[in-house]
Amino acid sequence: MARVPHVRVEGVSKTFGSGKQALTALDDVTLDVAYGEFLSILGPSGCGKSTLLRIIGGLMETTAGSVTIGGKHPKEAQAEKAVGYVFQDPALLPWRTVKDNIRLPIQVNRARGGNGHIPPEELLRLVGLERFPHYYPYQLSGGMQQRVALARTLAFNPTLLLMDEPLGSLDEITRAAMRYELLRIWEATKKTVVFVTHSIAEAVILSDRIAVLSARPGRVVGVVEVDLPRPRAEGLERSEEILRYSKLLHALLIQGGSHAAPAGR
Ligand SMILES: Nc1ncnc2c1ncn2[C@@H]1O[C@H](COP(=O)(O)OP(=O)(O)OP(=O)(O)O)[C@@H](O)[C@H]1O
Numbered sequence: 001m002a003r004v005p006h007v008r009v010e011g012v013s014k015t016f017g018s019g020k021q022a023l024t025a026l027d028d029v030t031l032d033v034a035y036g037e038f039l040s041i042l043g044p045s046g047c048g049k050s051t052l053l054r055i056i057g058g059l060m061e062t063t064a065g066s067v068t069i070g071g072k073h074p075k076e077a078q079a080e081k082a083v084g085y086v087f088q089d090p091a092l093l094p095w096r097t098v099k100d101n102i103r104l105p106i107q108v109n110r111a112r113g114g115n116g117h118i119p120p121e122e123l124l125r126l127v128g129l130e131r132f133p134h135y136y137p138y139q140l141s142g143g144m145q146q147r148v149a150l151a152r153t154l155a156f157n158p159t160l161l162l163m164d165e166p167l168g169s170l171d172e173i174t175r176a177a178m179r180y181e182l183l184r185i186w187e188a189t190k191k192t193v194v195f196v197t198h199s200i201a202e203a204v205i206l207s208d209r210i211a212v213l214s215a216r217p218g219r220v221v222g223v224v225e226v227d228l229p230r231p232r233a234e235g236l237e238r239s240e241e242i243l244r245y246s247k248l249l250h251a252l253l254i255q256g257g258s259h260a261a262p263a264g265r
Pocket residue numbers: 016017023025043044045046047048049050051052198216
């Protein structure tokens with residue numbers, strides 16, 4: 001019997017506006033994500049990656065096609081707190097400490113069910129911030145702020161994590177370190193992750209599979225399986241294997257009409 005996927009995206013198209021103003025962002029996208037899988041969506045700017053993630057997260061309707069999360073409509077999965085979203089901007093409340101930022105969604109949604117929430121102390125340990133519960137966001141580095149945002153999202157113990165370029169605003173060195181930190185957290189929590197990125201190397205380091213989208217309207221040009229052992233070791237970005245996958249992904253991006261940077265960058 002075929003395994004039921006966690007996320008099923010079937011023939012999804014999205015057009016914004018109508019008539020002369022109509023803009024098709026996604027065209028007939030079909031994708032499955034298995035339970036516990038780390039899948040990245042790689043594509044040029046404006047190809048519809050965030051739109052696709054919003055549709056999966058139940059924040060936006062499709063024009064055609066359908067999405068199910070564990071067999072349910074995304075809105076239903078979202079209402080059950082089965083889906084967590086992490087954005088590029090950590091958007092922490094500056095007047096709340098680290099611990100109080102993490103507690104916020106639980107306080108706001110006290111009456112709601114879900115998988116049961118994880119205590120803030122455990123979340124702080126998970127993201128490596130156990131020494132900083134009383135810090136305010138302005139006292140944290142960008143990487144630390146993004147860890148708080150991740151902890152806040154994990155508070156509800158969602159089974160599916162949707163991440164839209166969560167490392168995009170970090171400097172290159174912090175970003176490289178955060179990739180492995182993210183992998184450690186993913187391995188510890190066994191979530192399903194759909195991760196949006198522009199970075200070829202990042203997609204290879206993190207993912208089990210990478211779906212490459214064409215330039216707008218976003219179509220799936222190819223899905224690449226990353227056959228590298230786990231846990232993935234730091235320094236992978238400088239390895240031969242990365243270069244091999246980068247060339248393949250770069251070729252797919254070009255085939256999809258992207259003006260991608262040369263492989264290896
Ligand atoms: N709410 C909206 N209304 C109208 N057009 C939209 C809306 N959201 C996105 N678009 C358009 O859809 C296209 C895809 O946008 P989207 O944000 O999904 O791209 P992206 O792949 O995430 O880009 P980037 O990598 O720059 O974040 C763009 O042309 C954008 O202008």
